[in-house]
Amino acid sequence: MNFNESDILQIQDKGLSTEEVNRQIEIFKRGNIKVDIQEAATIGNGISAISDEERTEYIRSFEHKKEDLDLLKFVPASGAATRMFKALHNFVDEFDPSKQELREYLDESGDSSLRTFFNHIEKLPFYTEAIAAAKDDKSDFDELSSDEQKKLIAENVLYSKGLGLSDLPKGLVPFHKYDDVVVTAFEEHLYEAAKYAESKGVVKSHFTVAQSDKEKFEAEFDKVKDRVEEKTGSKFEITYSYQDPKTDTIAVDDENAPFRTEEGSMFFRPGGHGALIDNLNQQDADVIFVKNIDNVVTWSNLGDVVDYKKMLAGKLLELKAKAFGLIEKLQSSPSDEDVKEASTFLAEELFVKSLTGSETASELLEKLDRPLRICGMVKNEGEPGGGPFLVKDEEGEVSLQIIEGAQIDDDNPEQVKIVKESTHFNPVDLVCSLRKPDGTTYDLEKYVDPNTSFIANKTKDGKPLKALERPGLWNGAMAKWNTVFVEVPVTTFNPVKTVADLLKESHQPLND
Template sequence: MNFSQKDILQIEEKGLSTQEVEEQVEIFKRGNIKVNITEAATVGNGISRIEPAGKKELISFYDAEKDNHSILKFVPASGAASRMFKALHNFAGEFDPENDTLRDYLDKKQDADLQRFFNHMEQLPFYEHAVERAKKNHSDYEDLSNDKRHKILVKTILESDGLYLSNLPKGLVPFHKYNMNTATAFEEHLLEAAKYVEVNGVAKLHFTVAKGDKDKFKGEWKEIQERVENETGVKFEIEYSYQDPKTDTIAVDNNFELFRTEENDLFFRPGGHGALIENLNQLDAEIVFVKNIDNVVTEEAMQNVANYKKMLGGKLFKVQQQIFKYLETLEKGNVPSEKLDEIQRFLNEELFIKSSSNHDLFIEDLKEKLHRPLRVCGMVKNEGEPGGGPFLVKDKNGEISLQIIEGAQIDNDNPEQAKTARESTHFNPVDIVCSLKDHNGEGFDLPGYVDKEMSFIADKTKYGKALKALERPGLWNGGMAKWNTIFVEVPVETFNPVKTVSDLLKDSHQAS
């Protein structure tokens, strides 16, 4: 592949090499690799269902253990709110109250979320603020027709002379309204973290944010710090990081030629959430809880959510301790065959790793399979259509392990694979607790546990031209493919994402 001197400088500025760019182009030519799912992970076969007594025991175990560990909450928070307000942007651009009625517009759109917005928008946490600003900007607001007021109100929510919410990172949009204040998703993550991440009076959190947004988050923290710390009795240490430019990926056209900008520069795109494995790798913590920025609940529901986090953490501590004991036993040598059989059963029954014992490196093989980062993942029962979620997967070496698989990774053209996918009963809500250090206290090099073949090719456009984009192996699937994994069922009430503004009108986001 021929690169100009200008290309080479641009590639090096990203922290990449021409060889890495060429390897990415080869991935485009190769296409997406479908995984080999052998079974859907279900309760009793890959997913643990923990009964109330067991949950109580694990919570107590977590509470007794946590002060002996460095614990942190990791929140991917670089998403912009623009997608959350997409339907409102369309409305603001399309609806003409001079020539149309709101009723006709909604009937034509058949958008349930938009219908819910207009039926219940007075319940939104920023509604009163928006009305106040609309009246300030439009002295005749009260005299206008309902349809005209609705248009003005939507534009006030979205645009720069109003609240400009669509320009904020999603984490700084007001999510919940209480008697004395409104709370952003950022604030709710802090309040939740105080209930299970706190160690010796301090709760540590790490937010991955978009460049340009760090000061906005720091400004929000300055505004709320006194109130949040007084309410929780906890001090907070908050860190931020950006997605590393070296995780950006090259784009190509449909002929696999390098896609170029109008200035004839190479066109790189962010590598997707899988790039955040680099951010996770930089953390100096032993135990890390991972949860998306938009998945929060109101304060009255928070303790229930925190208890399930503690349950997952207690499970992780118990399994981690067992793994550490086995590794110490194996390293001492002269291990009796009964103990080797016990370790083999643990791998098969607890970690669902199917490994072979018929070769000379048996002990070394067991060490390798135990000496991995560990994750315990909450899984929610799928009440809708089956899709990506927890599966038992066979890799190219014949090893079977528990994996989180996206729907796009499944070979639906293969009837057997499609049938297995339809048998999926749970989905991945991104509710994870990780152990990032080994039995010697050394941190794992997390990029070494990524399955690079789990990258994903997506079709996009730029300047009206088609391009192919490459997303790195997702943080919770390919980015953690070579981790040891445990799946535990958690209830749907622990999963309350906000994908559209109308999701804020659901009961789970309404404070009583």
Template sequence: MIKEADLSTEDVAQIKEYGLEVETVKKQLETFKEGIPKVELVSAANIGCGIQAFSEEEVELFSRKYEDSKLEIIKFIPASGAASRMFKALHQFLADYSPEDKSLSDFLVEEKSELLDCFFAEYKNFAFYDEVMQEIKDSVENYEALSEDEKHYAFVETLLKEEGLNYANLPKGLVPFHKYDSYYATAFEEHLVEAAKYASRNEKAKLHFTVTEDHLKKFKETFAAIQDRVEKETGVSFEVDYSFQKKTTDTIAVDFDNQPFRDDEGKILFRPGGHGALIENLNDIDADLIFIKNIDNVIKQEHLETISKYKKALAGELINVQEKIFEILNRIDKDGFNKHILAAANSLLEEKLSVKTTLENEEDVRNLLNRPIRICGMVENQGAPGGGPFWVKDGEGNTSLQIVEGAQMDTDNAEQYEIAQNASHFNPVDLVCSVRNYKGEKFNLTEYVNPKKGFITKKSKFGRNVKALELPGLWNGAMAYWNTIFVEVPVITFNPVKNVCDLLNENHQV
């Protein structure tokens, strides 16, 4: 255990002033020293063993079930990510290249960067091209007299730098992703249009974006600028709400000796706890069904019918399973517990929830059925980095379906590495969640988190090495004790933008 001496009186005062619990910080320090055990993979989930595959008839059936429901719907989009990572290679380009010293073609040959080659070959096809060119005309003197290499450099400079369009400091959600005939659409706008297709009720759609405080004003300004047009085009009115990652979910940072990392004034450094902290924000949402999707996973609008169809089908299957759970729990309240209810509960757990255990009594049934439910779309593995669906064994020997990130796996273990390599499916973050119990009461989602499934990462601060603790991921450890259903969805539902050239992929080009 951590000794009190590790934290001085001044440290304790700083922790309390920051809004954190001292005991919580001590546990975090203990976690750094002990490390976080790797997840024990039993096997990859696949079709017929942990992952369902809907037939066309089931897609239609479940979609209609969702459409006929009267449930309150909201779409929840984590959107605090900055665009700086998208443009990382271009930042480096500005730092390394000078058109006065070398031709661009020679520079690209030396760099051997596929991303830079792609960017300069097709930069006119980006949705932001016209806006950048207009800014250049307004602000760059004698632009037409510049050499072609100087023009390319000016384009990147105008795109990224503060005195230009300052895209590097925009939230990713407000970068123009798609160009249409008379306007361009940001990822933020595309989420509105998408919500109108499958997450609206009575021509109204509710969306909740988690953003940083610095970006809130920009999001509100963008919504005000596009609201009338988007509502006319979709025939849906939008209620848009925002929240910030709570400061009370920040975690202490340590040096490589696992001692509190301190700034030049001796103050402890605290860092945001990662997207797992958003379980607190999700817990504040009041709705019957919550769709969750990442801000950068959008598609040009011509494919929205396919996206919408599968979103509705996922929601319909969730409602279908939820009704069966509620029926069992209500029967217990009304008629008492009996062997018929026990048989029905065991059948449901095996057939729909992939729970590998046998219930024996009323307490078991209530404990395992009366939980939040999530249904997660899974796409065929395309080699993208990130998490996937696996059967996992916990410390008590229980096996369950979980979404596991690469950082959680013991890839130094040959057996575990082989299981990871054989994964057939990938997690695109495509969730529908039910957060009310059979009595209509909201679950406290923080009670269903596995606190031991966080991440320890290595960062730098003030030019020094630092270790950071990320809370259990929102769809990983933060939902570890939810009832879980995995369903295969088409690959077209997964179109993330991790670097700027991803916007040149077919599903982003209009």
């Protein structure tokens, strides 16, 4: 389409080109492309089950090598806490203690997480601070009814007159409390990283944050630095990045024309977590651990988390060494035996399904010479999240992919049937290798499947619009990586999606 002079200036300010914006508009016209799922990845069919003996050996191997490696923990942490407190916001907006009792409201709302919140509110890490804020807010707090007190406490948890937790980035919300020490999700990630991402006494962690929140994270680290370094015996190198404006995507109206604000300018939105492939692309380490900001546990529950992270890293290093050895053979004058060995490794170790056995050395080399990721997969026990599947792409290649529900063709009974047969889900537990055999890093943008972008319906100023989400970071953004799925226990997955999740056992400090 043609853009006016103001549009072109706005596009250039974003670091974009008119060609890129037109490409995005064509995606809206095309519509979502549903994935072609062939099978659910299950144990023995795409997901490896590691024995206790193998796990012990992988851990031992990683611990033996890690002092000679550059290690990094990469944590997407730009999410706000608003959604975590959604039920509490609804409660504050709707509940009037002069007109009904709290139990009646809870019965009517049917929100089990809200009931849990009030039944065990004293176990929350910020309870003491919330009570103090409520008493500062109302001098007659002690004379109020129990229901009035609970509403006032909720208001002071959420809003800036009290703790203002709803306005914080999720990583800076208090998650745990040890005696009198309140600890955020951000701080817990540092303790955890020290257990498996320390090398030569240094722990390197990278957090992707909202640009407006960077100083808040830096201030938090300054506050906890001495405490964390004393407890772990390690030094910490913390770096930050934020989503580049050039990864924002154009929004359109129902006619697939650029959505205009009330001022007449085009409206661009952040392109989702898939845009963070650019942030990951800027990192340089031998092993990169990827984990979401809200998936942490208390110190006493770190055992399985740490062991299985080390196991995944040990598995990664083993496969990486084998792949590099085969790449070296295929780049010189490979024998028929070398070609056969590479083909077998791709089929059996990396589960590349679409090999015919007649591939040339150069074809096998192209499949081997890619970024590598080992992904922990948890048995499906009803938790939300994408799942592991064998998927056929437009070129007919079948590979292991992590697929979100929005990518599935719900109108296709065969696809729905396969989804129902799935046994595991994706907890976002990745260990990655981004370096080539020569020590340089892969350009991760080359391994993105652009067809996996997703169109979502949103609103702006009360008007409907269509938004474009870039291929998800561990979905289409890593679609052309070499991928291995390994089963890990559910004890390694402890996300905090609602504030009531902080009351689960894994978030309660016991014997710490």
